[in-house]
Amino acid sequence: MSFTNFYANKPGMEIKFVGLKNYIKILNKEDIWETMQATAHFMFWTLLLQALIGLGLALLLNKKFKGNEILTTIIVLPMMLSPAVVAVFWTYIYQPQTGIFNYMINFFYDFGEFTMIGDVQLAPWSIVLVDTWMWTPFTMLICLAGLKSIPNYLYEAAEVDRANKFQQFLHITLPSVLPFLLLALLFRGIENFKMFDLVVELTGGGPGSTTEVASINLKREAFEKWRTGYSSAFAVIMFVTIFGLGNIWVKVMNKIKDK
Amino acid sequence: MKLFSKLVALAACSLISFSSLSAAERYITLGWAAWDPANALVELSKDFTKETGIEMRYEFVPWPNFADRMLNELNSGGKTFDVLIGDSQWIGAGAVYGHYVKLNDFFGKEGITMDDFFAPTVYAYSTWPKGTPNYYALPAMGDALAWAYRKDWFAKQELQKAFQDKHGYPLSVPTTWDQLYNVCSFFQGRVIDGKKRYGAAINTERGSEGITMGVTAALYAWGFQYQNPNKPYDMEGYVNSDRAIEALEFYKKIYKECTPPGHSDAYMEANLDAYKSGQVAMQMNWYAFWPGVNKDPDVGGGKSGFFANPDQKAKGATLGGQGMSVVSYSDKKDLALQYIKWFAKPEVQAKWWSLGGYSCHKDVLNDPGFVDSQVYAQGFLDSMGKVKDFWQEPTFVELMLAMQKRVHDYVVGDKGTAKQAMDKLVEDWTETFEADGKL
Numbered sequence: 001m002s003f004t005n006f007y008a009n010k011p012g013m014e015i016k017f018v019g020l021k022n023y024i025k026i027l028n029k030e031d032i033w034e035t036m037q038a039t040a041h042f043m044f045w046t047l048l049l050q051a052l053i054g055l056g057l058a059l060l061l062n063k064k065f066k067g068n069e070i071l072t073t074i075i076v077l078p079m080m081l082s083p084a085v086v087a088v089f090w091t092y093i094y095q096p097q098t099g100i101f102n103y104m105i106n107f108f109y110d111f112g113e114f115t116m117i118g119d120v121q122l123a124p125w126s127i128v129l130v131d132t133w134m135w136t137p138f139t140m141l142i143c144l145a146g147l148k149s150i151p152n153y154l155y156e157a158a159e160v161d162r163a164n165k166f167q168q169f170l171h172i173t174l175p176s177v178l179p180f181l182l183l184a185l186l187f188r189g190i191e192n193f194k195m196f197d198l199v200v201e202l203t204g205g206g207p208g209s210t211t212e213v214a215s216i217n218l219k220r221e222a223f224e225k226w227r228t229g230y231s232s233a234f235a236v237i238m239f240v241t242i243f244g245l246g247n248i249w250v251k252v253m254n255k256i257k258d259k
Numbered sequence: 260m261k262l263f264s265k266l267v268a269l270a271a272c273s274l275i276s277f278s279s280l281s282a283a284e285r286y287i288t289l290g291w292a293a294w295d296p297a298n299a300l301v302e303l304s305k306d307f308t309k310e311t312g313i314e315m316r317y318e319f320v321p322w323p324n325f326a327d328r329m330l331n332e333l334n335s336g337g338k339t340f341d342v343l344i345g346d347s348q349w350i351g352a353g354a355v356y357g358h359y360v361k362l363n364d365f366f367g368k369e370g371i372t373m374d375d376f377f378a379p380t381v382y383a384y385s386t387w388p389k390g391t392p393n394y395y396a397l398p399a400m401g402d403a404l405a406w407a408y409r410k411d412w413f414a415k416q417e418l419q420k421a422f423q424d425k426h427g428y429p430l431s432v433p434t435t436w437d438q439l440y441n442v443c444s445f446f447q448g449r450v451i452d453g454k455k456r457y458g459a460a461i462n463t464e465r466g467s468e469g470i471t472m473g474v475t476a477a478l479y480a481w482g483f484q485y486q487n488p489n490k491p492y493d494m495e496g497y498v499n500s501d502r503a504i505e506a507l508e509f510y511k512k513i514y515k516e517c518t519p520p521g522h523s524d525a526y527m528e529a530n531l532d533a534y535k536s537g538q539v540a541m542q543m544n545w546y547a548f549w550p551g552v553n554k555d556p557d558v559g560g561g562k563s564g565f566f567a568n569p570d571q572k573a574k575g576a577t578l579g580g581q582g583m584s585v586v587s588y589s590d591k592k593d594l595a596l597q598y599i600k601w602f603a604k605p606e607v608q609a610k611w612w613s614l615g616g617y618s619c620h621k622d623v624l625n626d627p628g629f630v631d632s633q634v635y636a637q638g639f640l641d642s643m644g645k646v647k648d649f650w651q652e653p654t655f656v657e658l659m660l661a662m663q664k665r666v667h668d669y670v671v672g673d674k675g676t677a678k679q680a681m682d683k684l685v686e687d688w689t690e691t692f693e694a695d696g697k698l
Contacts, residue, residue, distance in 0.1 A: 005694070009334040010653075011356055031664075096521035097538075118523030120673050206465040207523045208672010209664060224327065225657045226334070 002232035009226035022233035032234070034209060035217040041124055042131070042199075042213055043192045047185050049132045054139025055181060059173075061140070062147040076137040083134070087201030090130045091117070117203050123211050127199050131192065139184040146180030147173070175259070182253045186246065193242045214238055286314035287341040287594045290329060291581070293319035294527075295551045296400055299614040300344075306610070307601050313594055322527055323467055330656065333358040336588045341595040344399050344581045347383050352653040353584060354387035359395040360585040365596055366394060371603045377401065380619035383648050384582030396582025397599050398619035400547070403568070403642035404462075404476050404577035405635075407534060407552055408432065408442075408541045410564040412451055421445075432564065436480055436509060436571040439541075443517035446540035458517030459541040460533035461510075462526055465667045468659055469526035471649065472577050473543060474510050474666045476568050479575025479647045481506035492692050499681035502572060507677040509571075511670045523671050534558060545579045546642070549635040550615040565635040567642040578646040580617070654695045661687035 002023070005016045026032050061072050078086065093101045096115040105111060116126040150172065158168045196215040199205065205212035218238065222231035289304075291297050297319045304315045318339065320328045326346065332339055333353070345353060353359035362385075366372065373381045373394060380398040387395055412418060413430055422430035426441050433439040443458030450456070462473025475483070481502040487493035497503075514522075519538050522529070527544060531551075534542035535558050546565075553559045568576040583602060585595040601607060608620035612632070617639065623629065630637050650658045662684055669680035692698040 009330070009352075009356070011336075094521075097519070113520040115521035115523065118521045118671075120671075204464075204466045204524055206667060206671060208465075208668040208674050210672055220660060223331075225660055227657070 001229055002236050004229040006229040006232075007226050008228040018229070022230045023237065025230070026234050026237060031209070032214075032217065035212050035214045038124065038209070038211060039193060039195075039213045039215075042127060042195065042211075043189060045125075045128045046131045046135070046192055047189055049128065050136045050139045050188060051181060051185055053132065053136045054184065055143050055177065057136065057140040058143035058147055058177070061144055076141065078134045079137045081134070083198040084201050086130060086134050087198050090126075090133075090202060094126060118207055120207055120210050123203055123207055127202055127211055130202060131195070131198060134198070135188060135191075139181065139188065142180050142184035143177055146177040150176045175256075179253060179257045182249070182256065186249050186253065189249065190242060190246060193245075194238070285312060285594070286316050287589075287591050287598060288316045288318060288339060289342040289344070289598075290318050290320070290332075290340040291344040292325045293321045294547060296547050296616050299611070299616045303607070303611055303614055303616065304598075306607070307598060310601065311597060313597065315598075323464075326467060326656070333586070333588075338586075338588050338590060340586050341589040341591045342583060342598055343586050344583050345396070346581055347578060348649055348651050348655040348659070350384065350387050350395055350582065351651045351655060354393070354395045355653040357587055358584075360587050360592060360596075362394045362397070362585070362599070363392070365599075369600050369603075371397070371600065375603075375605075375621055377619045377621060377624055377643060379578075379643055379646055380580065383578050383646065383651075384580060384619070387651070389651060396584040397603055398580075399583035399602070400581045401617040401619040401639070401643055402545050402547050402579030402581075403639070403646050404472055404543060404579060405546055405549075405565060405567050405638055405642055406439075406459075406541055406543055406569075407549065407563050407565050409558070409562065411562040412446070412456075412540055413564070415451070418445075418449075418451070432566045433569050435569050436477060439569050440509070440513060440517070443513055443541065447517050454537065456537070457519040457533075457539045459513065459543065460522060460525060460530040460539045461513060461518060461543045462530065463514060463518075463522060463667070463671055464524050464526035464529075465663060465671070466524075467526070468649075468663065469524075470667050470670065471659060471662045472526075472579075474507060474662075474670070475647070475649065476543065476575075476577045477506040477510040477571075478503055479577060479645075480569060480571040480573060481509075482573030483575070483647075485650060492697050494685050494688055498685050498688065499678065503681055504677045506571070507666065507669065507680065510666075511677070514670050546617055546635060546639050547579070550633070553634060565638045567638045567645075574645040576642045576646050578648040580619075652692075652695070652697075654691050657691045658688055661691065 003017055003019060005018050007013060057075060061068060061075075093099050094116040096102055096113060096118070101116060102114065114122070116122045154172050155168055158172060163171065194215050195213055196219065199211055199213055200216060203211040205216045215238075218231055218234050221227050221234060289300075291300070297317070301315075301317060307313065308315055329340075329343065329345060330349070330352075333343075333356075343359075350359075354361070373385065373392075376398045380401050382390055384398045385394045385396045387393055419430050422442075422445055425445065430442065430445070433442050445458075446456055447458040448455060462469045464470055483503050483506065484497045484500075485494065486497055519533055522533065525533070527548065530542045530544050531548060533539045534552070535555055537557065549565050552563055555563075583599060585592055585599065589595055602611075605620060605622040608618040608623050612618040612623050618624070624640065630640065649655065652658060665680045665684040665687065668674040669677055674680075689698060
């Protein structure tokens with residue numbers, strides 16, 4: 001289908017073979033690269049923040065303290081919610097006049113009236129923040145599983161060798177938990193590459209096209225403009241991209257594991 | 260005897276089932292947007308059921324999903340709807356792709372003449388190709404983009420004085436976009452009755468058609484033309500003309516300087532909310548909402564006034580409204596046509612207006628009492644006399660989404676210049692018409 005000029009909303013139209021025309025058009029289209037940039041920005045920052053905060057929380061919750069279990073339950077709550085519900089919920093939080101987000105920011109420093117999801121500079125960060133809030137618990141849980149699997153005798157041996165806490169973290173904890181962290185990031189990366197619902201509900205791809213990630217553009221081409229052939233080519237490109245990136249990631253992960 | 264009783268009972272049951280099945284089949288399903296006029300139509304259609312015994316069922320879809328839902332249904336040849344009140348821009352696709360039944364023969368047979376309806380509405384809602392006597396819909400709901408304002412605030416002496424001092428003329432209903440800007444910017448950030456207020460709630464929505472409908476209100480007032488009148492689909496120098504660029508820049512100025520914070524993805528409901536909650540002095544919206552605004556406990560009861568889209572270098576207003584069509588995939592086309600025949604009656608049209616629908620029938624609009632029947636009636640007549648619609652081509656969705664992107668990127672997204680936005684729009688539209696074989 002991706003090699004044709006097919007439109008699903010035009011009954012009786014003559015379907016022509018167009019070769020690689022759709023692919024060439026997509027790869028040369030500035031708008032498509034902008035959506036890819038928006039996707040890359042979203043993926044990079046969400047993965048980075050989720051890795052750092054997720055690992056940090058996992059290290060915290062790996063310690064034994066009173067209220068550990070309740071805290072774990074509270075932290076994992078966001079990822080149990082539907083993305084659409086989360087988006088609506090955060091739309092209210094971000095509301096510039098009555099939302100709690102602006103109130104909290106202005107409590108510390110008076111920025112005056114500002115809007116997170118309506119501002120070109122801030123909107124990309126608004127979706128990063130919400131996704132991080134929602135999905136950091138996932139990274140945290142997987143890291144926590146990794147931390148729990150580290151045998152205690154490794155730390156005991158390190159202490160005998162007079163390794164300090166930082167050295168123990170660097171040489172025992174981090175290498176042990178890294179494959180788990182990378183696995184969590186692989187799942188999150190795949191999810192975020194095709195992120196749709198959360199962003200649509202929160203910003204609709206706007207303002208302008210600043211948060212128009214690739215899947216939103218694909219949906220518009222496929223099911224609003226009904227450019228079926230063209231959007232099929234776009235879907236193939238997206239699949240090949242994520243498949244390729246995923247494979248590279250898995251190879252890196254295996255190399256780290258082997259070490 | 261026992262056997263006989265059983266047979267009688269069986270026959271009775273069969274009869275009851277058959278008659279209830281027949282009754283159940285005497286219904287039609289009407290699809291429209293979920294908004295105030297739809298409720299008025301439900302009320303109105305009770306008379307139809309009373310007269311004919313045909314039950315009416317409805318599926319009303321919220322505006323943001325209306326086009327998606329209905330067009331997907333039509334594209335898949337769905338039988339959900341027998342009667343569809345579809346947006347004016349769908350008429351091209353409805354006719355060309357065979358989604359709508361052509362109504363000429365039916366109108367001829369039933370004595371329904373389009374001369375009884377207001378000419379601009381017939382042109383916009385019923386004909387394809389445009390202006391030809393090929394009818395695919397009955398004008399059902401006249402509408403145009405207009406403005407509501409806080410009459411009570413405009414009447415405040417201290418505001419009147421402040422405005423007079425600033426601009427040298429009284430604070431009143433703006434008749435040009437320059438005046439509109441003066442009024443909007445005057446109210447922006449002003450404290451009235453102890454609360455901070457803003458200028459205007461205008462259309463900025465990205466997903467469906469919102470910002471295009473808003474921007475075209477400005478474009479038409481600057482004399483915008485979609486194409487060379489002598490050479491169809493020749494858009495260079497028309498879509499991206501100096502006037503069009505000026506109008507787009509003006510719209511952005513109003514967005515940047517006169518709207519409430521966060522008003523970056525707003526359409527009908529968001530504008531209504533901003534207005535009803537007392538945030539803004541004016542709102543841009545469809546006439547369809549004015550009956551509701553006029554009755555609203557907070558802003559109705561004389562607190563609001565209404566006016567047609569202001570002019571600037573030309574007269575123009577964005578057309579809204581819909582025609583009523585019979586879906587060609589329906590199994591109950593005969594019942595659907597009965598409904599259209601009933602709806603076209605002058606007395607039904609008069610009741611339609613009284614319930615809050617906007618009739619396009621001349622008997623209603625030319626009635627001497629019409630102008631005084633509602634505070635927004637004169638504005639409606641003024642607007643309908645100068646309306647202009649977006650492309651009604653079969654490919655209108657592609658054309659619309661391209662414009663949504665280009666103008667939203669510029670107005671809200673701060674991307675590039677107005678000239679670049681309109682140049683890119685010409686490129687997008689040219690690509691669409693080329694793919695459709697029009698160029």
